[in-house]
Amino acid sequence: MSYLSYPRINFYGRFFTDPSTVNNDPTHYEVDNTVPSPWQNPKGLHRFQLQECSVVSTIGASGEVSDPLVNLPFVTTDQPSSAKIADIDVYQQGVPTIYGMQVSIPISEGVSLTGLVDPAVLNQLWWVAVLATRSWQDSDYMMDSFGGDMNACGVYQSVIRVPQATWPADSVSPVLALLKSQTTLEDGNYLISMRFVVDGYRNVPEDVNFQTGRITGSLGPVIGSEPRYNPGARLLAGRTQDKSDPWNWPMFNNCPFVIDQNRKLLILDLANGICRQNAGGAPVDLGTLTANVTLADNSQVSLGNVDYSEFCYNLYSHIVEMPLSDAQLTQVLSGSLSLTISRTDIGPQMIFQENILQTTIEVEVRPIRMSGFPGTTSSTSVYVSRLQEPLVGKQLQVDVVSVHGNTPGATVPPSNPGNTPQADGAIEAAISPTDANGFATVTINVLSDPGSRTPQLDGQLYFINITDPEQLVSEPISQSAMISCLVWSAYPINENPTWPEIQEIFAGYVKLFPGMTEKINLIDYNSFQTFALNPPFGLYQAPPGPLGIDAGAIPFFMSREVTDPRYMPVTRDMSPERTMTVLYYVKNMQDNPITPPTS
Structure with missing residues (x-):
């Protein structure tokens, strides 16, 4: 259950990032476009840093516990340099990756919990996480007065590697001592699962919080063979909604959740799922939020009310633990979970629902870069599960899509051409059956030189979609089940260049x-x-x-x-x-x- 297990260390604060946005327009890569428009932050240096972040709570086996970590800073060290954030491609700006981030909780003079974070990739990005102030229609001032980035929200999940020799003594913090005993030791490093959600990014220079946004996150153990860059959990899907719906009907995203059978808990992660009243603000008022389980005979049982408050977001990273009776535990293990609201004036009352028949597909490393010489290969692993259990011997299918401006998931207007015809058929992909732990391997092979889109936009971009052939494929495909693969052109190394x-x-x-x-x-x-x-x-x-x-x-x-x-x-x-x-x-x-x- 990674960060949804225990012990859990929650932090809250702000983040700073200053990526240049000049490279967000495909037309800027044309050779004859010598003076590209500046966009929002032309001189950005792509740094990513934590600001004003601190540990706000610690969670043990029986809920919140007191610990010396609470109220301590949670910082990025900027060692050996500030972490950097970068997109894989102008046509795929939905998987920005943070590289080289070192985080630390300074405890006392010479004592800290400090580790390097594996490259962290944005997941489950949605652009309508703030309630519209005019309408949901794109043509109506892009929904509101705030701008796209302020309306966006997404989640990162990665692993912190803390050297065994530098882990603080058990006497320093009971929570850290428990975490050390619960987590994985690998190659001389203790591993910590890290999940953080970012929203409310201010991209307007006149804003006093320019280039910053809100961040909330949780740290927990890395357990056994569970996925490291995905929850590996059950999933609540937000209600289906159309942009023609009234402006005051809030949108919803996805929420992972797990059932902790030993502790008899339902653990919900709401942080990236509920629409906000304003950018980086409180959740929309839903009235009373109730968790229910639908049984095989279509009867419904209430599991109790869910705390979705701003207080819960700020203090517990919007991770809610709900106790279950023995009967409720048995029911939710096989039943379908849903969340309903008491308000009747903001759309259908069921705002989240689980499809217990749906195969959950989670690619561990979703952005891939490859050289374009025939015979070049690359691979990544995929975790496949259903009802929180890995599927063994499951054969999925892969579909390679050459990306154009009108390809679903492309992050530019459809008028942009995207890949050239040379890209077609230049790569192939295959997937193995899942192993005993539910992991399959996707292998990508370059068949021919893909070429380039322009002399200044090297290579071609592909989406590799992974689906269950036994199930109906929904559009758009889940971000967790899609690989973004940039294949550079086959450029021969010149040992005597001019x-x-x-x-x-x-x-x-x-x-x-x-x-x-x-x-x-x-x-x-x-x-x-x-x-x-x-x-x-x-x-x-x-x-x-x-x-x-x-x-x-x-x-x-x-x-x-x-x-x-x-x-x-x-x-x-x-x-x-x-x-x-x-x-x-x-x-x-x-x-x-x-x-x-x-x-």
Whole structure:
């Protein structure tokens, strides 16, 4: 049950992020578009940081407990650099990934719980998490006066890796001592499940909270073979609703939940499911919210009222624990859960319902980047379950979709062309039957060079949808069941590149990421040469990089692991072959520093 188990450490506060948005428009990647529109934050540096965050509660086996962690800060360390957030592609801005985030709870002088977070990917993103002030129609001022980002909400789930040697002594915190005993020890690190929900992001420069939003999150154990980047839980789907409905009918998203049989609890995660009254504000007034279970004979049993209050959101990360009697426990294990409201003036009263026949499909790593040479392969795992139990020997199917502007899930207007015809049939995907723990493996294979959409938009984008062939596929497909795969063009590494080739490689970055260009103009030869030769890697306390290069800021940052927050380019959309071509140019420049720029 990961973060839905115990002990649980809840935090609340704000987050800061400043991604550049110049690269959000496909037309900006056209070579003849030399002066792209600035959008909202052209000089953003793609940082992601926690602000004003603290531990607000701790949960034990029997509910909330007192612990020294409560009221302590929950921070990002910015070590060795600020975490970075980046989209996989302009046509897929729905899976932004946070790289290199290190989090910490400083406890006392020299004592902290500090660990590195695996790359965290946004999931279950919805754009209508704030009640409209005019209507739900897109044409009506995009629903309200706030702007799209302020209306959006989504969830991240990942794993924090805390070195065993630095875990605080058991005497420091009973909750941390219990967490250590409950969680997984792997490769010298204790693993912590981390789920956090973000909403209410302010993208208007005049706003006093510009570039910040609200964050609420929970930490818990990583247990056995459960999925690490998904809840692996049962799921309540929000009621079906159309944008033609009245403005005062709130929208709803999905809510994972689990049944803890040992503790006889129904545990609901409402944080990403209920529409807010305003951006980053309280849930919409629903009257009384009641949990019910529908039995096989279609009779319905009430399980009690659900606390969906703002207080619960702020203090418990909107995770609600409801005790169950023996009879209720038996009923909910096989029955269908639903949540109903007492109000009758804001649409149908059943706002969440579980389909107990539906196969739950959760891809563990959903964004994938691949080189475009035939024979290149990549893979990811998929957790398959039903009623909180893994499905064994289950054979799913995969469908590879070449992404165009009108492809469901594409994050640009349909007027944008998307992939070129060369992309068709360039990759294939297959999926294995699920193993004893409910995991299947999706393998992606490059068959031919996919080419590029423009000289400055490398590669082609694919959605790989995973479905149960025995069930009717709903549209749009769940975000959890879709892989976004960027396949770069097959660019041969050039060991003797010329300066014009290097300029061409960096031209798009200089145009689309002015924040980086302010620091280093990568198509200006004098600037490039200065930062390609200096300083020595010793300044960074790093060994030589590829090709034995041991100096230069440019090769240092370009040779970091993609998970390193210092990796360049920060947007992580340069192919390994283009990167190596740049590094060969740097190597040749260092060996022959007076090489003229035109050679």
